[in-house]
Amino acid sequence: MKQHKRFHNNRLHRDSKKFNNKRLRRNSGNNGELTIHRAGHVMISPCQIIDNGFISVVNNTIVDVGAVTETSIIKFSATSGYHSDILNFDKYSKGSKIIDHGSGIIMPSLVNAHTHFELSALKGKIPFDRGFNQWVRELINQREQCGAELLKLEAKKAIESAILTGTSLAGEISTLGITEAIFANSDISGVWFQEYLGNEIEYLESEIASKAILLALSKTNLELSLKGVFKKIALAGHAPHTTSPALLKLLKEQTNKLKIPFSIHVAESDDETEFITTGQGNWANFLKERGIDSSSWQLLPSRSPVQYLNDIGLLDPLTLAVHLINVDDKDIEIIAKTKAKPIFCPRSNFNLHKKLPDIPRFLKHGIKPALGTDSLASTDSINMFDEMLSVATHFPQIAPSDILAMATINGANALGFGEMAGTLEKGKKADFIYVPEVSGNSVSDKIMSIIEYKSKK
Ligand SMILES: [Zn+2]
Numbered sequence: 001m002k003q004h005k006r007f008h009n010n011r012l013h014r015d016s017k018k019f020n021n022k023r024l025r026r027n028s029g030n031n032g033e034l035t036i037h038r039a040g041h042v043m044i045s046p047c048q049i050i051d052n053g054f055i056s057v058v059n060n061t062i063v064d065v066g067a068v069t070e071t072s073i074i075k076f077s078a079t080s081g082y083h084s085d086i087l088n089f090d091k092y093s094k095g096s097k098i099i100d101h102g103s104g105i106i107m108p109s110l111v112n113a114h115t116h117f118e119l120s121a122l123k124g125k126i127p128f129d130r131g132f133n134q135w136v137r138e139l140i141n142q143r144e145q146c147g148a149e150l151l152k153l154e155a156k157k158a159i160e161s162a163i164l165t166g167t168s169l170a171g172e173i174s175t176l177g178i179t180e181a182i183f184a185n186s187d188i189s190g191v192w193f194q195e196y197l198g199n200e201i202e203y204l205e206s207e208i209a210s211k212a213i214l215l216a217l218s219k220t221n222l223e224l225s226l227k228g229v230f231k232k233i234a235l236a237g238h239a240p241h242t243t244s245p246a247l248l249k250l251l252k253e254q255t256n257k258l259k260i261p262f263s264i265h266v267a268e269s270d271d272e273t274e275f276i277t278t279g280q281g282n283w284a285n286f287l288k289e290r291g292i293d294s295s296s297w298q299l300l301p302s303r304s305p306v307q308y309l310n311d312i313g314l315l316d317p318l319t320l321a322v323h324l325i326n327v328d329d330k331d332i333e334i335i336a337k338t339k340a341k342p343i344f345c346p347r348s349n350f351n352l353h354k355k356l357p358d359i360p361r362f363l364k365h366g367i368k369p370a371l372g373t374d375s376l377a378s379t380d381s382i383n384m385f386d387e388m389l390s391v392a393t394h395f396p397q398i399a400p401s402d403i404l405a406m407a408t409i410n411g412a413n414a415l416g417f418g419e420m421a422g423t424l425e426k427g428k429k430a431d432f433i434y435v436p437e438v439s440g441n442s443v444s445d446k447i448m449s450i451i452e453y454k455s456k457k
Contacts, residue, residue: 034097035099036097037099038101039102041105043105043424044424045108046405048443049446052068054067054073055430060430062426065425068089071088073087073089101436104434104436108432109169109433110165110169110385111168111410111421113410114372115171115172115373116175117155117183118151118174120155121150122376126378128378132268133282133283139377155179156182159183162382162383166384166435167188168188170190170191171263171372171411172193174192174195183231191261193263194233195235195236195238196238197239199244201246213254217234217254220233221233232260233260234255234258234261234262235262238264241275241305242287245297248312255318260318261319262318263319263343264319264320266309266322267306267323268349270353271283273305275299304326304330306334306335315334315335315340316340317338321342324342324362325353326355332365332367336366343370343371343414347379347380347386348373348378351379352378368406370406370411371391371411383454386454388451389451389452391406392451400451403447404450408423409422
């Protein structure tokens with residue numbers, strides 16, 4: 001069993017001193033007093049940017065958001081829209097702490113919905129050009145060579161770097177379990193997933209073990225939510241071609257009982273598709289080599305990885321379906337129908353597979369995907385600005401507001417924190433960053449300038 005007690009020492013309070021990057025600043029909490037944050041622009045959501053804006057915050061919760069005009073303030077609420085307040089800004093702000101951030105934009109913090117901080121020590125150590133199978137072999141080798149201490153040290157640094165580049169929520173996948181305490185004690189929020197693969201069912205299927213996991217998760221998540229901490233622990237299955245269906249079903253049952261997210265990589269590589277559709281090929285050989293007996297997995301040939309997961313009952317609104325590169329129309333319809341949450345990691349996909357997920361096709365189906373960086377073993381940075389720019393560069397037909405939504409509210413929704421984060425609406429947590437440069441007249445141009453912000457430096 002994991003030591004879930006380690007998850008209790010959380011620090012939700014944002015430590016603004018750590019946010020010493022002068023260009024990107026994150027909000028700090030406040031205690032009981034009204035603090036008004038002003039800036040040239042405030043982004044309520046990726047579709048709404050107000051000029052000369054402000055957000056008012058009490059105890060890290062947004063109590064007002066709106067614009068300052070010469071004669072009054074205009075407040076915005078999601079239910080009743082914009083309305084003028086009788087007070088002008090001087091009267092409204094009397095006695096409150098006012099922080100004027102500058103002429104840039106206050107916007108929601110970014111969400112990295114899929115990463116492996118645990119693999120950060122492997123940055124630059126694994127060549128991308130020798131095929132996926134070889135990459136997996138190298139990853140396993142290098143990870144062993146690094147040792148737990150180095151993996152932990154680099155994971156910690158990666159989390160700090162993610163925070164410094166504007167990310168406040170992350171979906172961390174941990175195979176070894178070694179980032180649990182680091183994640184819990186860091187200033188990043190989100191979901192920490194313990195990932196399982198292979199045939200570990202032998203251990204997990206015993207009812208006692210299942211119940212123990214269930215109780216531990218349930219107790220920990222309850223304590224976290226009581227403390228108002230935006231961290232959860234959850235479970236992940238690695239992928240359809242690496243994890244037995246019995247284990248996948250068991251993990252999914254557990255997370256559904258607790259109404260917490262379940263994550264799985266799916267439809268990523270050609271090896272995976274070959275194995276799921278035929279039961280043969282490179283991957284079948286690889287599993288044999290590693291002593292993983294897949295003879296009992298009862299794969300029914302000719303189904304795609306997405307159809308297979310759907311058939312074994314894994315796809316629903318609480319499932320994060322990561323990658324989804326090798327999909328057809330039927331697969332996308334299944335994702336739309338089941339409301340599973342697609343998470344795309346285009347830079348990692350391009351590095352490992354020279355392919356990209358067809359994001360515009362998913363958007364046409366009304367699906368709201370999220371973005372993740374994946375790990376530093378398969379991408380150059382865990383900076384969500386880089387991930388957004390990659391989407392904008394490869395898919396110029398996607399509206400900038402859709403790209404920003406993927407890196408904010410869609411990610412927050414996928415991780416189960418959409419009620420509290422992802423947009424800057426009244427009643428949500430004041431989880432924002434300040435970007436000092438924004439240009440353009442339309443909302444779309446302004447958002448594009450934010451997406452390109454880092455590359456202009
Ligand atoms: Zn991954």
